[in-house]
Amino acid sequence: MTKLKILKPGLLTTIQDRGRFLGLSLGLAQSGVMDNFAYDIALLLIESEGEQPVIEVTGGQFCMVVDCECEISITGADSEVYINEVKIQLWQSYQLRKDDKIEIKNVSFGLRNYIAVKGTWHTVDFYKSSCSTDLKAKLGGYLGRQLKLNDEIFVDEQVSNIKKIAKIGLESKSSSKQSYFSQIRLKDKLIRVCDGPQINAFTSEVIEQFFSNVYEVSPFSDRMGIRLVGNKISHKVNADIITDVVAFGAIQIPGDGMPIVMMADRQATGGYTKIANVIFEDLSILAQANPGDQIRFLRTGVETSKANKIEIDKYNLVDVRQYKMTLEEDNPSSNVIKNFNVLVETIT
Amino acid sequence: MTYVTLNDRTLGIYFDQKISRHINLTVITLCHELEVLKVEGIKAIQHTYHMIAVHYDPYIIDESNLKEIIANISLDVSLEDSKSEVVRIPVLYDGPDLDQVSIAHNLTIDEVINIHSGVQYYVYFLGFSAGFPYLGGLDPQIATPRLKTPRLKVKAGSVGIADQQTGIYTVDSPGGWNIIGRTPLKLFDPSKDQSCILRAGCNIEFYPIDVHTFNMLESGDAND
Numbered sequence: 304m305t306k307l308k309i310l311k312p313g314l315l316t317t318i319q320d321r322g323r324f325l326g327l328s329l330g331l332a333q334s335g336v337m338d339n340f341a342y343d344i345a346l347l348l349i350e351s352e353g354e355q356p357v358i359e360v361t362g363g364q365f366c367m368v369v370d371c372e373c374e375i376s377i378t379g380a381d382s383e384v385y386i387n388e389v390k391i392q393l394w395q396s397y398q399l400r401k402d403d404k405i406e407i408k409n410v411s412f413g414l415r416n417y418i419a420v421k422g423t424w425h426t427v428d429f430y431k432s433s434c435s436t437d438l439k440a441k442l443g444g445y446l447g448r449q450l451k452l453n454d455e456i457f458v459d460e461q462v463s464n465i466k467k468i469a470k471i472g473l474e475s476k477s478s479s480k481q482s483y484f485s486q487i488r489l490k491d492k493l494i495r496v497c498d499g500p501q502i503n504a505f506t507s508e509v510i511e512q513f514f515s516n517v518y519e520v521s522p523f524s525d526r527m528g529i530r531l532v533g534n535k536i537s538h539k540v541n542a543d544i545i546t547d548v549v550a551f552g553a554i555q556i557p558g559d560g561m562p563i564v565m566m567a568d569r570q571a572t573g574g575y576t577k578i579a580n581v582i583f584e585d586l587s588i589l590a591q592a593n594p595g596d597q598i599r600f601l602r603t604g605v606e607t608s609k610a611n612k613i614e615i616d617k618y619n620l621v622d623v624r625q626y627k628m629t630l631e632e633d634n635p636s637s638n639v640i641k642n643f644n645v646l647v648e649t650i651t
Numbered sequence: 652m653t654y655v656t657l658n659d660r661t662l663g664i665y666f667d668q669k670i671s672r673h674i675n676l677t678v679i680t681l682c683h684e685l686e687v688l689k690v691e692g693i694k695a696i697q698h699t700y701h702m703i704a705v706h707y708d709p710y711i712i713d714e715s716n717l718k719e720i721i722a723n724i725s726l727d728v729s730l731e732d733s734k735s736e737v738v739r740i741p742v743l744y745d746g747p748d749l750d751q752v753s754i755a756h757n758l759t760i761d762e763v764i765n766i767h768s769g770v771q772y773y774v775y776f777l778g779f780s781a782g783f784p785y786l787g788g789l790d791p792q793i794a795t796p797r798l799k800t801p802r803l804k805v806k807a808g809s810v811g812i813a814d815q816q817t818g819i820y821t822v823d824s825p826g827g828w829n830i831i832g833r834t835p836l837k838l839f840d841p842s843k844d845q846s847c848i849l850r851a852g853c854n855i856e857f858y859p860i861d862v863h864t865f866n867m868l869e870s871g872d873a874n875d
Contacts, residue, residue: 327706440822500655547665547699570779572697572776
C-alpha cells in the first residue's frame with residue numbers, strides 16, 4: 304500500500320473522476336475533471352482498468368511524497384514538474400521509488416494538471432458510483448473538500464515497469480488535437496460551439512455579434528463557470544426561461560449580457576437563456592484557460608465534433624500501445640539514463 | 652415533443668414551455684420508462700418542469716439510436732395516475748424576512764403562516780442543489796421578489812419565498828430568497844439509502860411547529 308502525503312496542497316487541489324452522473328437527477332452538480340482529454344491520457348498512460356480517481360491540481364504550487372514504489376502519470380498544463388528536483392516531461396508514465404517527491408511548481412501555459420496513480424485508491428469517498436469531489440455538497444473525494452497540508456491518500460499500488468509516453472501532436476494528423484496543444488500556449492483561443500437550446504431568444508444580428516466578439520476570461524472564473532467579459536449580448540425579450548437542464552459547456556447569457564460557460568461544478572438545472580454549447584473536446588481547452596485569455600467562438604454543427612471524436616480515438620490508442628510494444632521488444636537497458644530514482648528513456 | 656441537441660453527448664427532449672402538472676407527469680413517465688429499459692450507453696437522465704436531458708456515451712450509442720428508442724415509448728398519461736403521496740414538513744416560522752413578507756402584502760405574520768402552510772405543494776423536480784425541490788402552488792398573495800442583495804450564506808433547512816416559488820435550502824449556500832422559517836429535517840442526507848426525502852411527483856405540506864418541537868426533532872434526527 305502506497306501512501307501519498309501532501310507536502311504542498313496548492314491553490315485548489317481535488318480528487319476527481321469522470322463525474323457524478325447519477326447525482327444529476329437529485330440536483331447534485333456533475334463535478335468531475337475539468338479537462339477530460341488530459342484525464343483520458345493520464346488513465347491511458349497507467350493502463351487504468353476503469354475511470355479511476357486522479358488528483359486535479361489548479362495553478363501548480365503542489366508537492367507530494369510517496370512512501371513506496373508505484374507508477375504515476377502526469378498530464379495537463381505546461382508546468383514545471385520535478386521528481387526529486389529533476390525536471391521531467393509531462394504526458395508520460397513514471398515508476399516511482401520509496402520517498403520520491405513529485406512537485407508541480409509553476410504553470411507556464413494552461414492551468415490544470417492531472418496526476419494518476421496506478422492501483423486501487425482507498426481513503427476516497429464514493430457516492431452514487433463516483434468519487435468526484437462536490438465542494439458545495441461537501442461529499443466525495445477526500446472528505447468532500449480540497450486537499451490540505453499533511454493529507455494522506457492510500458493507494459493499493461500496481462507497478463508495470465513499462466514506460467509509456469503519449470506521442471501526441473508530434474506525428475498526429477488530427478487537427479483537433481493539435482488544437483489542444485497549440486491553443487494551450489496561446490492567449491487567443493478559438494472555441495467550437497453548437498447552437499444552444501435558446502438560440503432563438505436572440506436576433507440573428509445579435510447571434511452574429513456573439514460570434515464576432517472577443518471575450519476576456521474573468522478572474523472570477525472557477526470550476527462552476529468560465530465568466531467572460533466583453534460586448535453585451537442582448538435578448539429579444541429577457542434572460543429568463545422556465546428552468547431546464549444545464550449541460551456541460553452550456554453558454555448562459557444572464558440579464559447583464561455577459562456570457563458564462565457552465566463547467567464541471569455548475570448547477571444541474573438553471574433558468575437563464577443559453578445561446579450555444581461548447582463541443583465536448585473544446586471544453587478541455589477552456590479548462591486550461593487563464594484570466595486574461597481572449598476567447599472567440601466558432602459556430603459549428605454537431606456532426607463535425609462526432610467526426611473528431613473518432614479521430615482522437617484512433618490515434619490515442621494506437622500511439623501509446625505501439626510505443627509500448629516497441630519497448631518490450633528492445634533491450635530495455637540500452638538507451639537508458641538512470642537519474643536518481645527516475646528511469647528516463649531517450650526516444651530516437 | 653421536440654428534440655434539442657444540448658451538446659454532442661446530451662440530448663434534450665422538450666415539451667410545451669409551461670409549468671403544468673400534466674406536462675410534468677408526462678416528463679416523469681418518460682424518464683421512468685427510459686430508465687427501466689436500462690439502455691447501454693445512457694449515463695444519466697434528468698428532468699425539469701417540461702423537459703428531460705439524456706446524458707450518453709457517444710462511443711456506445713448515438714443520438715439517432717436514442718431518438719429511435721424514445722419514439723417507441725408510450726406517453727399516454729392522465730393526472731389520475733399521479734402519486735398522492737404527501738410528505739409533511741415541520742417548519743418553525745421564525746425567519747428573518749417573515750416581517751418583510753407580511754408588510755409587503757399587508758398581512759399579519761399569522762396570516763402569512765396560514766397561507767404558506769395551508770396548501771399542498773407539488774414537487775416538479777429536484778435541481779439547483781442536492782435534494783432541492785422545485786415546488787408549484789405558492790399562493791400569489793405571498794409571492795415576494797428576491798432580495799436585492801443575496802445573502803452570502805443561507806443555512807440548510809431554511810424555508811423561503813422567491814417570486815412565485817417557495818422552497819427549502821438543502822445545503823448551506825448563498826441565496827436571495829426571503830427566509831420565512833426553518834425545518835429541522837435534513838432534505839438531503841447522503842448517509843441514508845434514500846438520500847432525498849422528496850422526489851418528483853410527490854406532494855408536500857408545511858406545518859407550523861414551536862421551538863421546543865424544532866429542537867426535539869433536530870436532535871431526534873441525530874438518533875436515527
